[in-house]
Amino acid sequence: MKIQTKITLLFFIIATTGLVVINACIFYFVSEFNFEDFFERLEARVNLAAEINIFSDKNSTAYQEVRSRYLEKLANEKDYIITLNQSADQADVLKFKKPLPLPNNFYGAIISKGKARYAKKNKFYAGGMFNKGGSKYIIIVAAEDPYGFKELEELKKVLVIIFIVSIILTYISGKVFSYYTIEPVRSIIKSVQNISVTNLHSRLEEVKGKDEISELVYTFNNMLTRLETAFETQNNFVSNASHELRTPLTIITSETELLLSDQTLSEKTRAAAQAVLCEADKLNQILSNLLGLAQSGFNGKKQNWELVRIDELVMNVADAVKKIDPECSINVDFSKLPEDESRLFTEGNVNLLQLAISNIILNGCKYSNKNPVDVKVSIEGERILVSVTDKGIGIPQDEQQHIFEPFFRASNTSPFEGHGIGLPLTLNIIRLHKGSIGIRSEEQKGTEIQVLLPINSN
Ligand code: ADP
Numbered sequence: 001m002k003i004q005t006k007i008t009l010l011f012f013i014i015a016t017t018g019l020v021v022i023n024a025c026i027f028y029f030v031s032e033f034n035f036e037d038f039f040e041r042l043e044a045r046v047n048l049a050a051e052i053n054i055f056s057d058k059n060s061t062a063y064q065e066v067r068s069r070y071l072e073k074l075a076n077e078k079d080y081i082i083t084l085n086q087s088a089d090q091a092d093v094l095k096f097k098k099p100l101p102l103p104n105n106f107y108g109a110i111i112s113k114g115k116a117r118y119a120k121k122n123k124f125y126a127g128g129m130f131n132k133g134g135s136k137y138i139i140i141v142a143a144e145d146p147y148g149f150k151e152l153e154e155l156k157k158v159l160v161i162i163f164i165v166s167i168i169l170t171y172i173s174g175k176v177f178s179y180y181t182i183e184p185v186r187s188i189i190k191s192v193q194n195i196s197v198t199n200l201h202s203r204l205e206e207v208k209g210k211d212e213i214s215e216l217v218y219t220f221n222n223m224l225t226r227l228e229t230a231f232e233t234q235n236n237f238v239s240n241a242s243h244e245l246r247t248p249l250t251i252i253t254s255e256t257e258l259l260l261s262d263q264t265l266s267e268k269t270r271a272a273a274q275a276v277l278c279e280a281d282k283l284n285q286i287l288s289n290l291l292g293l294a295q296s297g298f299n300g301k302k303q304n305w306e307l308v309r310i311d312e313l314v315m316n317v318a319d320a321v322k323k324i325d326p327e328c329s330i331n332v333d334f335s336k337l338p339e340d341e342s343r344l345f346t347e348g349n350v351n352l353l354q355l356a357i358s359n360i361i362l363n364g365c366k367y368s369n370k371n372p373v374d375v376k377v378s379i380e381g382e383r384i385l386v387s388v389t390d391k392g393i394g395i396p397q398d399e400q401q402h403i404f405e406p407f408f409r410a411s412n413t414s415p416f417e418g419h420g421i422g423l424p425l426t427l428n429i430i431r432l433h434k435g436s437i438g439i440r441s442e443e444q445k446g447t448e449i450q451v452l453l454p455i456n457s458n
Helices: 003-055 062-070 104-113 146-193 212-260 267-297 310-324 350-366 397-402 422-432
Strands: 075-084 115-120 123-132 135-144 306-309 330-333 345-348 373-380 383-390 436-442 446-454
Touching: 003 062, 003 075, 003 115, 003 123, 003 135, 003 146, 104 115, 104 123, 104 135, 146 212, 212 267, 267 350, 267 422, 306 310, 306 350, 310 330, 310 350, 310 373, 310 383, 345 350, 345 446, 350 373, 350 383, 350 422, 350 446, 422 436, 422 446
Parallel strands: 330 373
Antiparallel strands: 075 135, 115 123, 123 135, 306 345, 373 383, 383 446, 436 446
């Protein structure tokens, strides 16, 4: 889950929980207040009923007048008077006749505490215990509270509406909040995605302030500086060493060729000179690879970037491969070339691309014991596809993911010479050209390596 979604969710959950708690508290306290208020009114009526029915003179109408004049008649209000004998206690709860089917503990509480309250749905009961002249009386006043309930229903509706509106607003504000919180990180990711070996000199735009984001940018830029220095140092070394080695190698090659042109050479010396020449050629190929590896890691701007026509490049590579390995037989298949020739161009460096494709074809020849290698050029979507297929030893399934690692050689390659730098170099070059490499291989059956390069869009 993305951090932005996480923040939104967290924001939403916290706010929703808060809202639920607040709404529940409001509802609880308002309903408590309502009940309390209504019970107090009932209790006042209980006392008044006691005054009228128990304590006051039969002929006195004063309390009755107070009640009818000043006390509003509650909905379905009714008084109940129960006369108990003097010794009645809580144990007698079940003995006397009850005018209302209320729970025994309500009656019990009246007897033991002197008063009690009870509510069932919209019906409220308040009871009191009174003594007069050796008799005990229980007075219960019952009434309904339609207004209180209506108020609570209204309150419930309002709270639900407020809750729904608030969670919608919370969700929207959570989204906006998380979007703006993550925005700097998003722009960092975008900038970092644009940094590759070709533009290691690029830096992230500094962020003002002293927060974590500016610290991250600073740290990342520092790391890029260190990487760039290390990268250039390594590349310069490989590149200089390759250049330095190339001159004596050229001399060895030309001197050996001169030696071989001497017709008076004995067979043994000729064979030895030819072996030297062959090894010098191989060394030359290795040096080209190393130089290419170093170059492909350099800043892309330093290289000669131009439009390259891939079918022509493949033809040139096929010719070059035949010179390096005369026994190699290559079948070039151009039957799937597009009608529109402009779709065969990619932007890149000819020498590097030649080196990449020739490495793949040379491998095909080498690992198939000089069986013919098929090279096909076609178009796939917006990319040019060069596929090289051989019927050779294949690559063991579990080793296929390592073949692009420098100096890795599969376990079935011991009879073949190699150094494990050709494919890593090829991958570097293809990535430098914003392309990709795919591989399909089965042991003892063969290997297909696919190179996809972007069609030049200009
Ligand atoms: P190497 O000099 O060993 O050929 P590469 O970097 O060119 O080095 O290739 C790395 C490894 O990938 C090889 O050692 C081999 O195991 C495997 N490989 C590459 N191409 C093929 C192929 N066409 N058939 C079988 N194995 C291959």
